[in-house]
Amino acid sequence: MPLKTEHTADPVDVTVGTRIRFTRKMRGTSQQALAAAIGVTFQQVQKYERGANRVSASMLVRIADTLEVDISDLFGRGAARGAIDDQLADLLATTGALDMLSAYASLPSDSRTALVGLMRSLQNVG
Numbered sequence: 001m002p003l004k005t006e007h008t009a010d011p012v013d014v015t016v017g018t019r020i021r022f023t024r025k026m027r028g029t030s031q032q033a034l035a036a037a038i039g040v041t042f043q044q045v046q047k048y049e050r051g052a053n054r055v056s057a058s059m060l061v062r063i064a065d066t067l068e069v070d071i072s073d074l075f076g077r078g079a080a081r082g083a084i085d086d087q088l089a090d091l092l093a094t095t096g097a098l099d100m101l102s103a104y105a106s107l108p109s110d111s112r113t114a115l116v117g118l119m120r121s122l123q124n125v126g
Helices: 011-026 031-038 042-050 057-067 071-075 083-092 097-105 109-125
Strands: none
Touching: 011 042, 011 057, 011 071, 011 083, 031 042, 031 057, 057 071, 083 097
16 A cells, blocks of 8 residues: 655745735735746645645746745845744735735724733633
8 A cells, every 4th residue: 555645834834825915915916916026826826825735946036026025035034033933924925914914004093902801701611
């Protein structure tokens, strides 16, 4: 009987993908627009962002150039980076997080305080 090998994404590939997604969203670029600019399908961009497919060095350069960032910003493991940067990038890469943060920032202070209280109470429900 043949051995089954289950592919799990390498943590570095996941980090790179998370940073690509985060940077793309911060730049207001769609997956479709990024894909067209770098010469792949938007499905391929999705795979890069999930860490399901590794991003080659040349593709990483194209992505960085398209998003107008330094390649080290996408790699995320430079000497100037820390665990807090990585943790923040992971949180902000969560679906809807940037939209929620943008909406949150536009609320008056008392509404933000109330919303944080609501979110904390929802954490304790489940």
